[in-house]
Each structure stands twice: as structure tokens, then as C-alpha cells.
Amino acid sequence: MNIPTLASCVAAGKSPSILFWVGCAGSFDQRAQSISKAFAHILQKVGIEFAILGKEECCTGDPARRAGNEFLFQMMAYQNIQTLNGYGVKKIVTTCPHCFNTLKNEYPELGGHYEVIHHTVLLQQLIDEGKIRLKEEGPFKGKRIVYHDSCYLGRANGIYEAPRKVLALLDSELVEMKRCRSNGLCCGAGGSQMFKEEEKGTQRINKARTDEALATSASIVAAACPFCNTMLTDGIKGAEKEDTVKVLDIAEIIEKGMITE
Amino acid sequence: MTALQFLEPLLFIAFTLVAVTLVIKRGKIILKTIQLGRSEEMKGSPIDRWKNVLLLALGQQKMFRKPGVALLHLIVYAGFIIINIEIVEIILDGILGQHRLFAPLLGSLYPLLINAFELLALLVLLACIVFIIRRNLKSISRLQSTDLEGWPRNDAMIILTAEIILMSLFLFMNASDTLLQQRGHPHYSQHATGNFWISSLLYPLLNNCSNYTLVVLERTSWWLHILGIYAFLNYLPYSKHLHIILAFPNAYYARLEPAGKMENMPSIQQEVIYAMQPELAPAESNTNPPRFGARDVMDLSWKNLLDAYSCTECGRCSSACPANQTGKLLSPRKIMMDTRDRLEEVGKSLAKQGTWQDDGRSLLHHYISIEEINACTTCNACVQECPVSINPLDIILQLRRNLVMEESNTPAEWATLFGNVENNFAPWKFNPEDREKWIQSS
Numbered sequence: 001m002n003i004p005t006l007a008s009c010v011a012a013g014k015s016p017s018i019l020f021w022v023g024c025a026g027s028f029d030q031r032a033q034s035i036s037k038a039f040a041h042i043l044q045k046v047g048i049e050f051a052i053l054g055k056e057e058c059c060t061g062d063p064a065r066r067a068g069n070e071f072l073f074q075m076m077a078y079q080n081i082q083t084l085n086g087y088g089v090k091k092i093v094t095t096c097p098h099c100f101n102t103l104k105n106e107y108p109e110l111g112g113h114y115e116v117i118h119h120t121v122l123l124q125q126l127i128d129e130g131k132i133r134l135k136e137e138g139p140f141k142g143k144r145i146v147y148h149d150s151c152y153l154g155r156a157n158g159i160y161e162a163p164r165k166v167l168a169l170l171d172s173e174l175v176e177m178k179r180c181r182s183n184g185l186c187c188g189a190g191g192s193q194m195f196k197e198e199e200k201g202t203q204r205i206n207k208a209r210t211d212e213a214l215a216t217s218a219s220i221v222a223a224a225c226p227f228c229n230t231m232l233t234d235g236i237k238g239a240e241k242e243d244t245v246k247v248l249d250i251a252e253i254i255e256k257g258m259i260t261e
Numbered sequence: 262m263t264a265l266q267f268l269e270p271l272l273f274i275a276f277t278l279v280a281v282t283l284v285i286k287r288g289k290i291i292l293k294t295i296q297l298g299r300s301e302e303m304k305g306s307p308i309d310r311w312k313n314v315l316l317l318a319l320g321q322q323k324m325f326r327k328p329g330v331a332l333l334h335l336i337v338y339a340g341f342i343i344i345n346i347e348i349v350e351i352i353l354d355g356i357l358g359q360h361r362l363f364a365p366l367l368g369s370l371y372p373l374l375i376n377a378f379e380l381l382a383l384l385v386l387l388a389c390i391v392f393i394i395r396r397n398l399k400s401i402s403r404l405q406s407t408d409l410e411g412w413p414r415n416d417a418m419i420i421l422t423a424e425i426i427l428m429s430l431f432l433f434m435n436a437s438d439t440l441l442q443q444r445g446h447p448h449y450s451q452h453a454t455g456n457f458w459i460s461s462l463l464y465p466l467l468n469n470c471s472n473y474t475l476v477v478l479e480r481t482s483w484w485l486h487i488l489g490i491y492a493f494l495n496y497l498p499y500s501k502h503l504h505i506i507l508a509f510p511n512a513y514y515a516r517l518e519p520a521g522k523m524e525n526m527p528s529i530q531q532e533v534i535y536a537m538q539p540e541l542a543p544a545e546s547n548t549n550p551p552r553f554g555a556r557d558v559m560d561l562s563w564k565n566l567l568d569a570y571s572c573t574e575c576g577r578c579s580s581a582c583p584a585n586q587t588g589k590l591l592s593p594r595k596i597m598m599d600t601r602d603r604l605e606e607v608g609k610s611l612a613k614q615g616t617w618q619d620d621g622r623s624l625l626h627h628y629i630s631i632e633e634i635n636a637c638t639t640c641n642a643c644v645q646e647c648p649v650s651i652n653p654l655d656i657i658l659q660l661r662r663n664l665v666m667e668e669s670n671t672p673a674e675w676a677t678l679f680g681n682v683e684n685n686f687a688p689w690k691f692n693p694e695d696r697e698k699w700i701q702s703s
Contacts, residue, residue: 003700024687026699033699040700054697058686066639066658067675068554068665070526072682074533105522110530151640156521182645183326186583191639195688196674199636202588209583 003040005054006087016049019089021103023096024059025226031233032095032226039095039119039251045260046131050093056083060102067192074110077102081112091115093122095251097152097225098190104157118153120163120224120250127169134169138257141171145253146218148177148209148232149184150225163224163250170257172220177212185209189227210235214245221247266358273355273487280491287498291570294608297617298563305517313650318512323648327577330395333388337424338505340385344378344431351487361438361452372454379432379459386428389421396421403576408595413501413574420502427489434482435460437475440467446476507571508649514564515650520641523658529553554662557623558604561656568651569601578643578653584636591636593643593653599628600656625660634660635672 009016020040025032043050061076084092092114094100104116126132145167153159160181167174179185188198188205198204210232213221221236223229226249233247316322321338324331350363364371396404396417409417439456441449467475497503528551535542555561558569578593579585585592603624611617625634634657643653664670671679678688686693 001700003697005697022696022699024689027696028687028689028691028699033702036699052697052700055694057696058693059682059688061682063678063688064682065523066661067671067678068658068661068663069671069675069679070529070553070662070666071533072679074526074529075537076682076686078533078537101519101521105519106525109525151638151642152521155641155645157519183581183642185586186638186640186642188583188638191637192675192678193638195678196635196672198587199584199589199591199632201584201636205583205587205638208587 001037001040001044004051005056006051006089007054007056009051010087014049015088016051018048018050018091018093019084019087020050020052021092021094021096021099022052022057023094023099023226025230026095027057029226029230031230035095035226035229035249035251038249038255042123042126042132042251042255042258045258046126053083058083060099060107062098062102063192063195065102065106066190067195077107077110077112081107081110084112084114089114091117093117093119095119095226095249097150097156098227101152101156118157118159118162118224120153120166121159123250123254124162124166127166132254133259134171134254134257135259136171138171140220140253140257143172143220144175144216144218145170145172145220145222146175146177146213146216147180147222147224148187148213148228149181150223150228151184151186151190153224154184155182163222166250166254167222170253175216175218177216179212185212187225187228187231189231194227194230204235206231206235207238210239214239214241219245220253221245222250222253223247224250270356270358276488276491277352277355280494283495284498287495290608290612291498291503294604294611295563295566295570297559297604297607297611298561298566299559301562301564303514309517310513310515313512313515313517314509317515317648317650318509321648323646326646333391336381336384336388337392340381340388341424341505344381344385344428345490347375347378347431348487348490351483355487360448361454364452364454372457375435375454376458379435379457382428382431383459386425389424389428393418393421393425403580403594406576406579406592406594408576408579408592408598409574413598416500416502417574419496420500423489423493423496427486427493430482430486430489432460432463434479434486436463436467437470437479437482440464441472441475441479444472444475446472448476449479501572501574504571504573504649507567511567511571512650514567516564516652516655520644524655526553526662552663553666554664555656555659556625556663556667558600558607559617560663561600561624561659565600565652565656565659566604568653568656569597569604571649572597572601572651573649574598575648577646577648578651581642581646583638583640583642589632589636590630591633591657593657596629596633596653596656597651600624603628625663629660631664631670634664637661 006019022036026036058079059076060080061073064076065073092103094103097118100116100118103114147163147167149160185208186205187209213232221232223232229247229249236242236245236247321331321335324334353362354360395401399405435457438449439454439460442453552560558566574594576594582591582593610620637657639654641654681688681690685691
């Protein structure tokens with residue numbers, strides 16, 4: 001696919017309305033790359049002019065900060081804010097709740113002021129505006145879908161409803177896990193746990209959460225975070241259910257379910 | 262007038278003065294230890310803060326995430342506060358050597374009020390019995406946790422038992438009083454109030470008693486009730502039960518920013534700016550290097566310390582904690598209990614020596630282990646659950662900062678992560694030149 005970088009846009013005298021912050025997982029992790037692609041496809045189909053930073057994008061610093069390395073976080077933040085402010089970026093959309101949280105809540109006091117929006121919220125807006133229309137006989141018709149709340153969207157930023165509203169529009173059965181919304185159980189990846197082995201315990205956190213998802217008998221676990229996606233996918237593989245249960249990002253679900261002329 | 266009639270008020274005034282003096286002294290020590298914490302900027306409007314006081318503290322909004330137990334708790338809380346209105350009369354009676362001072366003033370309203378108090382007293386008593394049973398049920402894991410071994414478990418039982426005793430004394434006091442009125446006892450029938458709803462149910466137990474026994478019972482109940490309240494007042498600041506007071510300021514000072522936002526460290530922000538733009542750096546830096554993160558309670562903010570004193574060890578945080586629930590060592594409740602225990606240790610030493618002298622101990626390592634803080638997923642479930650606006654996560658993250666930045670003590674995988682972020686601008690070791698390669702792969 002063809003996605004312009006902000007640098008090439010500036011060179012061509014264009015100023016796209018929104019920057020798609022892809023994030024490290026979305027850029028490098030194979031599974032998360034397909035989420036980036038699905039979301040970029042949606043934006044292109046809807047006709048939104050957007051760009052990415054490409055090589056100029058760096059880790060927001062979230063995992064370093066949460067692991068205790070404030071120096072490294074500040075270095076990454078400094079670099080990113082220099083880049084973003086240099087381009088005069090006003091609005092950012094991202095598919096990663098961790099990037100979302102850092103860009104939206106932690107960059108402003110370091111001099112980075114942007115309107116930051118998570119992709120699930122943008123998708124909901126586009127559906128509300130009628131820009132995304134969903135197929136009557138879509139691939140998710142009649143399927144049972146369960147949504148897993150990402151901690152950095154939910155408790156950290158109070159976004160519980162946008163992802164659900166998007167999913168509710170599919171012709172499928174949206175169910176909830178026992179612990180959902182503000183009670184939602186973490187997938188186990190936050191706070192930099194994604195990058196290290198869990199501490200000693202009796203069970204893996206992603207297994208505990210996967211068990212809750214499997215208990216709903218849903219065939220699709222909808223995620224809104226690349227790390228939750230990895231953790232739950234691993235959990236489902238561990239339970240040997242990968243043939244019957246899939247973990248999909250909301251962007252992937254909408255891309256498959258939307259009408260394309 | 263007999264000598265006793267003089268002696269009683271004098272004795273009462275003496276007890277009151279001692280009780281109030283002691284509680285003020287203890288309160289000052291707590292305030293002083295909280296002030297050991299570093300300052301913290303309070304962002305947001307006072308209106309939002311008062312809203313939290315009304316909803317979270319007064320309205321117990323978060324308690325109702327578990328409706329059944331919330332209702333019982335509300336009964337004990339409301340009951341206890343409302344019944345304590347009666348204490349105004351008891352104290353004035355005690356000081357002035359009167360009996361039921363308000364009865365003639367309030368007229369027919371008086372028995373109505375006492376009836377309402379009695380009803381609440383019965384409800385409080387029953388709720389406390391249910392709480393004692395619940396505490397000893399094996400099925401409620403947060404109340405069985407090893408966090409509570411020893412003193413904390415006894416603390417809870419002492420409070421519940423004390424409340425049951427206080428409520429019983431109140432009812433026995435009224436029962437013997439009204440029974441003496443019925444029998445035309447010269448002193449008690451001067452303050453006729455009629456029977457009360459609940460205490461009259463105790464008559465069968467007392468009908469066989471002589472007037473003299475009843476007078477002794479009434480006086481004893483009266484004295485034990487008020488002395489019990491004074492004792493409770495003084496026990497409170499040593500107990501987890503302090504939350505009945507501190508829940509209010511703690512709700513007021515709760516953070517209003519999104520829960521996902523970590524506190525900034527301006528000193529490091531400045532240092533990074535100087536490193537990137539050396540022209541901005543001052544020629545000579547003579548400031549002492551600041552402490553990075555928190556190693557001990559004095560490094561935490563005063564709000565963290567207020568949090569520690571506000572904790573009532575209910576364990577809702579730990580029962581929602583993904584690490585704790587999957588058998589990891591981390592328990593957010595223990596983080597708060599450890600912080601308070603260390604603070605008490607520091608406070609004691611302060612009271613003894615006047616100024617703080619390093620005792621070679623610290624919150625990190627001596628109370629909270631590395632394994633505990635490294636198990637946290639920063640999911641905010643503990644913060645979300647706490648009915649009294651405590652933030653254990655904030656403490657955990659400050660301890661992590663200290664571990665990493667002062668001790669360079671971090672798991673090997675995180676050291677690799679740091680290296681990757683620094684050199685490859687991503688947590689994994691990918692070539693940064695490949696960042697946009699995903700575009701081409703479809």
C-alpha cells in the first residue's frame with residue numbers, strides 16, 4: 001500500500017489533516033502490522049488524508065518510563081516532541097493505547113500539545129458520521145464477539161463505550177466477560193511486563209484473562225491494543241483453541257465488515 | 262446533694278480532658294509524619310475535589326461496586342455517626358451532672374429521636390455481627406490473605422467487638438432507665454420519656470432486678486458507654502479504622518488527572534533538555550543531585566503518606582490486582598500497610614529524638630521487595646477499586662524509579678529493553694530504518 005510520510009507530504013506542499021502514529025508494535029510486530037494495515041486501509045477507503053512519521057517515529061518512551069527509567073523516557077519524549085512540533089502536527093490517531101496515553105496525557109507538560117485520539121474512537125466517529133457503513137450480510141453476522149478492555153484505554157483514560165458501540169453495529173452477538181469495563185482484568189502486558197518474564201506466581205495473567213474470554217464461548221475476542229492482542233493470542237494458543245477462537249483488533253473487524261464501493 | 266453528685270461530674274470532666282488531650286497529641290504526630298513527605302502540586306479545580314468528597318467519601322460511591330456489603334457498611338457508618346449525636350447530650354449530662362438534659366427541651370420529639378437511635382444501634386450491632394462472621398469465612402479471600410496476619414486481623418476484630426459492646430451498652434442504659442421510670446423511681450421518673458422500641462425488648466432480662474441493681478446497671482452502662490467512646494476515639498489513630506476520618510481529606514486530595522498519567526520528574530526533564538541543547542545549560546550547576554524516585558517514605562509525596570494512613574486494609578485493591586490474583590508476591594494492600602508501618606517507625610524515632618536520624622532502614626528492600634514492585638502491570642485496577650481514593654500504583658512506580666535510576670537494579674530483560682529503546686528507538690532490536698517496511702508488505 002502507499003502511505004505518505006509527513007516528510008514527503010511537506011516536500012509536496014501538502015498538509016494532511018491527521019498523523020497516524022503507528023507505534024513500535026504496529027511497525028515491527030508481524031501480528032500488529034496487520035492491524036496497522038487494516039486501519040490504514042479504512043482511512044484510505046473513507047478518504048481521510050493522513051500521513052505517518054515513518055523512520056522519524058520513535059518509541060514514545062512508555063515502556064521505559066513504566067519500568068522506572070525516566071531518563072530514557074525523557075529522551076524519547078524530547079526527540080518525538082521536536083519532530084512533531086517541527087511539522088506542526090495538530091491531530092494524532094494511534095492504534096496503541098499505550099502510545100495514546102503517553103501522547104495525550106504525558107507529552108503536554110513536556111511541550112507537546114496535540115489532539116490525540118485512539119483509533120476506536122475515530123472509527124466510532126466515522127460510523128456516526130455515516131462515512132463507514134457496515135455490510136448487511138457481513139462476515140461477522142451471527143458470530144459471538146467478546147470485547148477485552150485495554151487498561152490504558154479503559155481505567156487509564158475512561159474509554160469503555162466507543163469500542164463497544166462500534167462492535168454493537170455489526171450483526172453479531174456482543175457478549176461481556178465477567179470482569180469488564182472498569183472491572184476488566186489486565187492481559188498482563190502493561191507496565192513493561194510485555195518485555196520481561198512474569199514474576200513467580202501460580203498462573204500467568206494472560207492465561208487467567210484468556211480463560212475468562214473462553215468462558216463466554218465467543219468465537220472472536222475483540223481487542224483494541226496490540227499488546228493485549230499478543231497476550232490473548234498466546235493464551236488461546238496455550239488453551240489449544242486457536243482453530244475456533246480468533247483475536248482480532250477492532251480495526252481488522254471493521255475493515256472486513258465495512259462496505260467498499 | 263450527696264458527695265457522689267459532685268464527684269461524678271468532676272470525674273467525667275477529668276476523663277474528657279484526658280481523652281481529648283491524648284487524641285490531639287496523637288493527631289499532631291500523624292500530621293507531622295505526613296508532612297515528612299515531599300510536596301505535590303495539586304492540579305484541578307476545588308469544585309471537582311469537593312465533588313469527590315461528596316460522592317466518594319460521604320456517598321461511598323465506590324463501596325457500591327459490591328452492593329450487599331456496601332449496604333451493611335453504610336448502616337454501620339451512618340448508624341455510628343447519627344447515634345453519636347446522642348453523645349452531645351451524654352457529654353453535657355456528664356459535665357453538668359444532669360440526666361437526659363434534652364428530654365424537657367425537645368418534648369415529644371425526644372422519644373422519637375431516641376427510638377430512631379435505638380433502631381440504628383440494633384442495625385449497627387447486627388451488621389457488626391455479620392461482619393465478624395464474614396471476616397472468619399474462608400470463602401472471602403481478601404479477608405483471609407496473609408497480608409492480615411497478626412495485628413491487622415486483631416485490629417479488625419477489636420473494632421467490630423468494640424462497636425457491638427458500645428451499642429449494647431447504649432441499649433442496656435435505656436432499658437434500665439425506662440424500667441426505673443415505670444417503677445416510679447424518684448430520680449428517674451423525674452425525666453419520664455416513656456419506653457423505647459428496642460431497649461424495651463430487654464425488659465424480660467431485667468424484670469427480676471431490684472431498683473438498686475437497675476440503678477447500678479444504668480450508671481455502669483452510661484459510664485462504660487462514654488468511656489468506651491473515649492477509648493475508641495484514642496484507639497482510632499493507631500488503627501486501620503482511621504479511615505472514617507481520613508477518607509474525607511483523601512477524597513479531596515485525590516488526583517484528578519487521567520489515571521494513566523505518570524507524575525513528571527522536572528529535574529530529569531531539565532537535565533535531558535540541557536544534554537540535547539547544551540547552550541541552555543547553566544555554566545555552573547551547584548544544586549545537589551535530587552533523589553530519583555522513592556527509596557523511603559520521606560521521598561514519597563505527602564499524599565502518598567496520607568493514603569497510607571487512610572487505608573483500612575479492606576483488600577479490594579489486591580483482589581482486583583492481576584499480579585496478586587495469579588499468585589505473585591505483589592499485593593497493593595501490603596504496599597499501603599508497609600508504607601504506614603515504615604511511617605510509624607520513622608514517626609516513633611522522630612518523637613524520641615526530635616530530628617530524623619538515618620536508621621539504616623528504608624521502605625524499599627526492608628519492607629517492600631524488588632519482586633513485589635516488578636510484578637506490577639500498572640493496570641490501575643487497585644486505584645480504581647479503592648473506596649477511599651488511595652493510589653498504590655503511584656508508590657510502586659516511584660520505588661521502581663529509585664531501583665532503576667539510583668541502584669541500576671533492573672531485570673536483565675528490562676536492561677535489554679532500555680538498550681533497544683535507546684539505540685533502535687523501539688523496545689525490540691529492529692533496524693530503525695525498517696520502521697515503515699510494513700507498508701510495502703501487502
